[in-house]
Amino acid sequence: MIAVKSIANNINIQTCSSTFLAIQLSAKWLTVVVFLLLLAIVIVSLLWYRREQELLHNLTDIITAPSEELEDAGISGNKSQEPKDTREAFISLIQQRRQEMDRLNKLENYRRDYIGNVAHELKTPIFAIQGYIDAVLDDPEIDRETLQTFLSKASKNSARLAQIVSDLDTITKYESGFLTLNMDEFDLLNLCHEIAESMELQAKEKNISVQVIAAMGEGYVVMADRPRIAQVLTNLVYNSIRYGKQDGNTRIRLSSTLEKVIIEVADNGIGIPSEHQGRIFERFYRVDKHRNRATGGSGLGLSICKHIVEAHNETIGLISTEGAGSSFSFSLKLAPKEE
Ligand code: ADP
Numbered sequence: 238m239i240a241v242k243s244i245a246n247n248i249n250i251q252t253c254s255s256t257f258l259a260i261q262l263s264a265k266w267l268t269v270v271v272f273l274l275l276l277a278i279v280i281v282s283l284l285w286y287r288r289e290q291e292l293l294h295n296l297t298d299i300i301t302a303p304s305e306e307l308e309d310a311g312i313s314g315n316k317s318q319e320p321k322d323t324r325e326a327f328i329s330l331i332q333q334r335r336q337e338m339d340r341l342n343k344l345e346n347y348r349r350d351y352i353g354n355v356a357h358e359l360k361t362p363i364f365a366i367q368g369y370i371d372a373v374l375d376d377p378e379i380d381r382e383t384l385q386t387f388l389s390k391a392s393k394n395s396a397r398l399a400q401i402v403s404d405l406d407t408i409t410k411y412e413s414g415f416l417t418l419n420m421d422e423f424d425l426l427n428l429c430h431e432i433a434e435s436m437e438l439q440a441k442e443k444n445i446s447v448q449v450i451a452a453m454g455e456g457y458v459v460m461a462d463r464p465r466i467a468q469v470l471t472n473l474v475y476n477s478i479r480y481g482k483q484d485g486n487t488r489i490r491l492s493s494t495l496e497k498v499i500i501e502v503a504d505n506g507i508g509i510p511s512e513h514q515g516r517i518f519e520r521f522y523r524v525d526k527h528r529n530r531a532t533g534g535s536g537l538g539l540s541i542c543k544h545i546v547e548a549h550n551e552t553i554g555l556i557s558t559e560g561a562g563s564s565f566s567f568s569l570k571l572a573p574k575e576e
Contacts, residue, residue: 292324296331354521358401358535362394369394404535408520411544418462418548422572425457425466425498429489432470436478444484445504447474451491457498459569465545466569469553470502472538473565477504479534480563496571497551503564509557517555518543542567 369391373379379387410416426449433447440447451457459466470489477487481504490501509517513524520540546553546567557563 295328354536355405358521359398362398362401365394366391366398401535401537404537404541407541408537408544411541411548412520416544416548418465420460421463422458422460423463425459425500425569426451426491428463428467429470429491429500432467432474433489435471436474439475439478440487443478443481445478445481445487446485447478447487447489449489449491452493455491455493456571456574457491457493458572459498460572461549461569462545465548469542469545469567470500472542473502476534476538476565477502477506477563480504481506493571497568498571499566499568501564501566503562505562508559508561508563509555510559511557514555514557518553 369387373384373387429449429451433449436447474487474489481487485505488501488503490503492499492501509524513522516522517524518539521536522540523536542565543553549569551568551570553565553567555563555565
């Protein structure tokens, strides 16, 4: 009986120890599995963190980089490029927004500049007119001669005001691309003579001679928009007188090549310093801002000339030496010769 009991006890002990072993083994496996799981979670988290950091880095680069750099790097918010995944789509969206913001900022600066310049231009004649009117009103015993002088000065300034407004209207149309040309055949030599004659009065005030020079026998029939070319010539000749010296001269010279006519308006006036020459065709740009505003003009004349010449697919250029004179030249296409 005792022997049977001890056998039974033995079996029990063995069963217990094998259960214990099994539990021990399971615990070990469990630890390994948990460890592996934790490792996997850490690795995935690290990878995810790196990806997020990279994304953040890219976004920061895009947000802080100037648009030109983005374009140079071949990154553009072009909608036609299909984004590969959500991340790229997001970056592309940010790029588009960024470019839009740049464009709006540029427009805002342009608008601010434009309004500032316009206000500045209008101020001079308006204040002058106001000044002459006040002077007349303040002096009830003003003599007839002074009254005449003040009124004529007020009238000159109001004409200048009208000129500025008209130039502003013209430049706005040109800059917004509403310039349509009425191309026609006409003799440029005739037009040059017409312009020279129309400037006689202004030229006389400074005793400046205005001459038209063209080789005999050559044809100068061009294909262009006559009224607009007349405007270019008027602006250039008028400038040559305004910035010309007393007793000076203006030459309107024509020369032709196989396909084109080169028109040059040259003077021996004050000239344009080299540091200003690159910007002289910009609207409102002036060499001597105060003096030029006082001598009249809107600061838009050369800018209008450039728009008109470029609308003809031609170019306008300048050669000038300070103190010696300036020469503006542009080209026009000759009209096709009749067979
Ligand atoms: P503005 O109404 O001031 O004359 P423009 O656009 O016609 O405006 O000319 C711009 C500037 O270019 C002038 O203010 C002047 O400083 C300079 N300029 C233009 N033409 C001449 C010239 N023939 N000689 C010297 N300076 C000139």
